[in-house]
Amino acid sequence: MNDNAMSIPHLIMNASTVVQLVMLLLTVGSILSWIVIFQRGIALRRAQKEYAQFEETFWSGVDLNELYREIPADDPRHGAEHIFQAGFREFNRLMPKTRNAGTVLEGVQRSMRVAWSREEDRLTQHLVFLATVASASPYIGLFGTVWGIMGSFQSLSMTQQATLATVAPWIAEALIATAMGLFAAIPAVIFYNRLSNNAGRLLGKYEDFAEEFHAILHRNLQGRDSASS
Amino acid sequence: MAVKHPRDPQDIGYLWPAVFAIAVHLLIVLFSLVQWPEGEAEPDSSSIVQATLVSTEAFTNQAQQANDESAAMEAADESVEEPDTSAAEEEAAEEQAAAEQAAREAAEAEQAEEQALEAARAEAEAQAQRRQEEAEAEAERQQEAEEQRRQEEAEAEAEREREAEEQRRQDEAEAEAEAERERVAEEQRRQEEAEAEAEAEREREAEEQRRQEEAEAEAEREREAEEQRRQEEAEAEAEREREAEEQRRQEEAEAAMQRQLEGEAQAAAEAQQAEQAANSFLTIVKRAVEQAWIIPSSASDSMSATLQVRLGPSGEVLTTSVVSSSGDSNFDRSAMQAIEQAAPFGELRELPTEQQRNLRQFNLRFTPGDVR
Numbered sequence: 001m002n003d004n005a006m007s008i009p010h011l012i013m014n015a016s017t018v019v020q021l022v023m024l025l026l027t028v029g030s031i032l033s034w035i036v037i038f039q040r041g042i043a044l045r046r047a048q049k050e051y052a053q054f055e056e057t058f059w060s061g062v063d064l065n066e067l068y069r070e071i072p073a074d075d076p077r078h079g080a081e082h083i084f085q086a087g088f089r090e091f092n093r094l095m096p097k098t099r100n101a102g103t104v105l106e107g108v109q110r111s112m113r114v115a116w117s118r119e120e121d122r123l124t125q126h127l128v129f130l131a132t133v134a135s136a137s138p139y140i141g142l143f144g145t146v147w148g149i150m151g152s153f154q155s156l157s158m159t160q161q162a163t164l165a166t167v168a169p170w171i172a173e174a175l176i177a178t179a180m181g182l183f184a185a186i187p188a189v190i191f192y193n194r195l196s197n198n199a200g201r202l203l204g205k206y207e208d209f210a211e212e213f214h215a216i217l218h219r220n221l222q223g224r225d226s227a228s229s
Numbered sequence: 230m231a232v233k234h235p236r237d238p239q240d241i242g243y244l245w246p247a248v249f250a251i252a253v254h255l256l257i258v259l260f261s262l263v264q265w266p267e268g269e270a271e272p273d274s275s276s277i278v279q280a281t282l283v284s285t286e287a288f289t290n291q292a293q294q295a296n297d298e299s300a301a302m303e304a305a306d307e308s309v310e311e312p313d314t315s316a317a318e319e320e321a322a323e324e325q326a327a328a329e330q331a332a333r334e335a336a337e338a339e340q341a342e343e344q345a346l347e348a349a350r351a352e353a354e355a356q357a358q359r360r361q362e363e364a365e366a367e368a369e370r371q372q373e374a375e376e377q378r379r380q381e382e383a384e385a386e387a388e389r390e391r392e393a394e395e396q397r398r399q400d401e402a403e404a405e406a407e408a409e410r411e412r413v414a415e416e417q418r419r420q421e422e423a424e425a426e427a428e429a430e431r432e433r434e435a436e437e438q439r440r441q442e443e444a445e446a447e448a449e450r451e452r453e454a455e456e457q458r459r460q461e462e463a464e465a466e467a468e469r470e471r472e473a474e475e476q477r478r479q480e481e482a483e484a485a486m487q488r489q490l491e492g493e494a495q496a497a498a499e500a501q502q503a504e505q506a507a508n509s510f511l512t513i514v515k516r517a518v519e520q521a522w523i524i525p526s527s528a529s530d531s532m533s534a535t536l537q538v539r540l541g542p543s544g545e546v547l548t549t550s551v552v553s554s555s556g557d558s559n560f561d562r563s564a565m566q567a568i569e570q571a572a573p574f575g576e577l578r579e580l581p582t583e584q585q586r587n588l589r590q591f592n593l594r595f596t597p598g599d600v601r
Contacts, residue, residue, distance in 0.1 A: 008261060027254070034250030035243060042241050164520060183257075 011173040016151050022144030022177050026137055030184035033133040036126045037191040044198045047079055047123065051205060054081050058209075064088065064216075079119060079202075080209045086115035087213055101221040108217055112210045119206055123199040127192060134188035141181015148174025324558075503584050510588055513576050522567035524597050525559045533596040534561050538568055540589045544577035552592060564595040 012023060058067065058080075068088045071077055077085060090111040094104045152170030159166050534555035539547045549565050577585055 031247075031250050031254055034253055035246045038246035038249045039241065039243060042246070046241075163517075165516075 008176065011169065011176060014169070015173045015176075016148065019144045019148045019151075019173065019177055022140055022147070023180055026140055026144075026177070026180040026184050029133045029137055029140075030180070030187075033130055033184060033188045033191075036130050037187065037195070040126060040130075040195045041191070044123065044195060044202065047202055048198075050081075051079050051202065054079065054084075055209070058084070068092075078122065080206055082119060083112050083115045083206055083210050084213060087112040087210070087217070091217055101218075104221060105214070105218055109214060112214070116203070116206055116210060120199075120203050123202060124196065127196050127199065130188050130192040130195070134185050134192050137181045137184040137188070138178075139181070141178040141184075144177025144181070145174040148177060503581075506580050506584055507588055510574075510576055510580060511591065514571070514574050514591075515593075517571035517574065518567050518593060521570035522595070523563055525557075525563045527557055528555075528560050528563075528597050530597055532557060532560055533594060534564050535592050535594045536561075536564055536568065537590065537592050540574060540577060542577075542585070542589075544572070544574040546572040546574075555595075560595075564593070567595075568593065 012020070015023070068085065071081065071085050087108045090108045091104060094107050098104060148170060152167050152174065155170060156162055156167055532555040535552040537550050537552045539549075541547050546568060549568050551561050551565075554561055577588060580588065
């Protein structure tokens, strides 16, 4: 009878309402954080694969006009392809309007920066939620524990004899809240670090690619300037 | 500019991640549920206090009288304190007596050692004498035994010769006697053959008589057989009726037996319930006392003390007395204090009244065991 009373499900069912609410909140947070972990992990791996493919075709010596034409305008791409598309479109639009190379390069750079910031937003979406769960859930669990121990001391004051048996279930139940908080927080911290590091590296690669593409356009403009003048 | 489609090829949606996440949580919950019951039974095995019921009726009667006298709780408290002081006095007296005894024993031990040395010397001499005597006695015995063997062998040979001669004489006499017997036998055979012929004639006459008698006898037998059949049929019917009645009686008896058995089974079940209730109460008491017990530093693992506890009707402790001491008064006192700390055992009131009487008196055995 006493053995049954100290099992984890029994403790959870017998906990006070506040502690049960805290446990529910932590469970939901843990499940949501794991959803984010899986979703972001798979998405980032796919983005890395796509970038590797695009880089290979870009540096294979193909004509940039052909590469641009292969991308249909109504099917916008993502990652480095998106940056390339935005930059090249701006270049083609500005070229007939102005002969000043500086103006053209400035417009291309601006449009590529916009595309890059959109990519950043897309890659790091929901990672903030992971960070929130990682930092907040230990405190939420601690709150549940403190509340539970308060209850245990209140029940202790009701009984005439203070024995371990009257306090033990309360404290065990209260400690479960902390355990659940840590259970939610630890994977969230680990995967937040890992995923944000992956996203940052990918964004760095995009930035490098944008700079390289900018250099190619700059070289082309220099040649055209000297030829026209 | 580049207007984003709501659908992202890198975005795999939230269905599969959700399924994975819930699967991870279910796995962890299952793991914790499966692992739990295995690791639990271990800590219970090392209980340091063992309880046994004292179910003698004389004791329970005494307990009842005590209860009647101490109807109020105050009276009970006083009666708890009294045995303590008396026990302390007794212990002091015992310690003094033990010290005196120890001194006496030491003096006696010295005397005993001197005596033991003298006795040892005397024993050594006696043993040496005994060995010499034994050696002489054995030598004499061996000589006598050899002489006896020689005499017996000589006598045996003489007897064998005598017997052989007698046999030869007897054999010769028997051979003559057999020859005479054969002659007599031949004469007898001749006489017997003559008699046999006479008998054959007598037999023929007898056979004719027998045939006539048999024919008459058969007629009579048939008549008798018919009468017997009628009687047997009548008897068989009577027997069948009797058997049917007996079966009925047996079935009724069996039914009665079954009823009795069921009653016994019920009684057994009730007894089992009572036992279980008693056991659960004793385990509660055991746990409470275990928790309240502060084991003194002087206690060793091999020590054990048995204390008898008498409870009042509402579970308060009336008296505790040492049944078998551990030899360490501190140890016994700590055990008594543990019982007083753990009291009152209010669970006694939850039991049925009949069992309460039996459970008011029990023994607790204190063994520190492997706790320290």
